[in-house]
Amino acid sequence: MRTTADQVLLLARRSIVHTARQPAAIVFPLLFPMLLLAVNSGGLRAETHLPGFPTKSFVAFALAVPFIQGALFATMNAGTDLARDVETGFLSRLSLTPLRGAALLAGQLGGVVALGVIQACFYLLVGLVVGVRPAAGVGGVAVLLVFAAMIALAFGSIGAWAALRTGSPEAVQSLFPVFFVFLFISSMNIPRNLISTTWFRYAATANPVSYLLECVRSLIITGWNGEALLLGFGIVTLVAITGLSLAAYTLPRRLAR
């Protein structure tokens, strides 16, 4: 039981159990995106009549949004938990064990990724129940789950960095509105080419979140779209590398050993 992999598994398990014991940490990321999906699908259904709208089903179009929202919720919860570990001294206790820093980070993020995938399965299931059939088929669903895992990893690493940098759960939670602004100034509710307000179209085009949404959307609505997949996976990989690098850089200072 001396390997890093074992340590990662133990800490990922703790992260999942930890989340499972906070009902709000599970229910909110599952229900809130679904409520928003229901509201938007009801109110914005008329968009499907716009020329050039990519699908007849607004639910299919909007189903991409919960993937990002859910990942944000999971990320905030994970970041808050890690910050609380710093605050309570639990991280110092872990520092006194032979635990490797990389294992700590990977374990924490492993839990976030697992929860991100569980949430993605739930959103897909809801989509199937209301009649959405992913255009990319079973293979597309598998890619979608991998993508959901990567989104959770990428955002989770940013949350972990914020937690390690500040050591304050409140500071981590204050990131949430910032992430949400990115979500709203994106192609969340309408395809970029149909946004008539120029500044908003530019903002949505410059916003990386748009490409994450469009990657998910392509698998659900249009099938295999190389450009959308490349942009989505490319951006999420870039965010993950940046977040992990920042977190890995900050971790040794926080472990202070």
Added chain:
Amino acid sequence: MDHPNTIEAEKLVREFKKGPRAVDGIDLHVDAGEIYGFLGPNGAGKSTTVLMLTTLLPPTAGTARVGGYDVVHEGPQVRSRIGAALQEAALDGLMTGREHLRLQAALQALPRNERAARADELLERVGLTEAADRKVRGYSGGMKRRLDLAMALVHRPRILFLDEPTTGLDVQSRTALWSEVGRLAREDGVTVFLTTQYLEEADVLADRVGIIDHGHIVAEGTPDALKAEIGRPTVEATASGPDGRAELTEVLERFGTLVPSSRGVAVRLDAGEAGLADVVRALDAKGCSVANLELHQPSLDDVFLAKTGRSLEGHGGDASEPE
């Protein structure tokens, strides 16, 4: 190479940015199996010293060896030999006591088949068997402290650091913890480095005491030796009637220096304990009517007062104040 369970520090310094020297060149030597009490008020440098000795904070200058290993260059070896319960009980409120111990056992690389038994053994030892499967957020302060101690012991460390382990605990929990710490040193031969701001704790538990103030060790030795070096016992007499005080004062001041007393008349005996018999004889010869006569041994607070010009009593308020 032999690695004794000792703690040594030489000219150890920790300076914080834009702050004073929290620890200012202290020398320490703690023998194997010894309980060393590190006594001082809030902000004296106790916790900073512990953080350096446990490898959690690098020293600004000086050297320290714990278990024979250098705390800066041989951190993993140091950590493998020590257990630590730091100032705040570092626990996860959403996990149970048993889960804490099993996680700690796994991270400390105990064989898989030993972990559950070790957790059960420690839960029993610290009296938490019945509460083992309850979430820690429902534990009392004393229960958290005991679990914290159990976690520090999971991997059977030979050296134990306890940073103000009984601060904020009720008398019963404090006594139980003292008993367990004493047992660890006596029966298991564990070296214990214990910081405290409680005079009684240092007096009862420690084989030797180091008194730290403003980052300097101002006195060191066994509690008895320190008290013998500094203080002489005080005899305090209370008169039976309202008019007896003047007579008592007249007799007692012949045997030493008068010291303040709220109940009667007290004097620090020039001749030490041996002078008590003479005091009794003198009171009898004078025909004083005495309701109560007590001999007070000098306390570690007298030592602190003599070394720093301040009293430690009354400083032990809020232990959560960072150092």
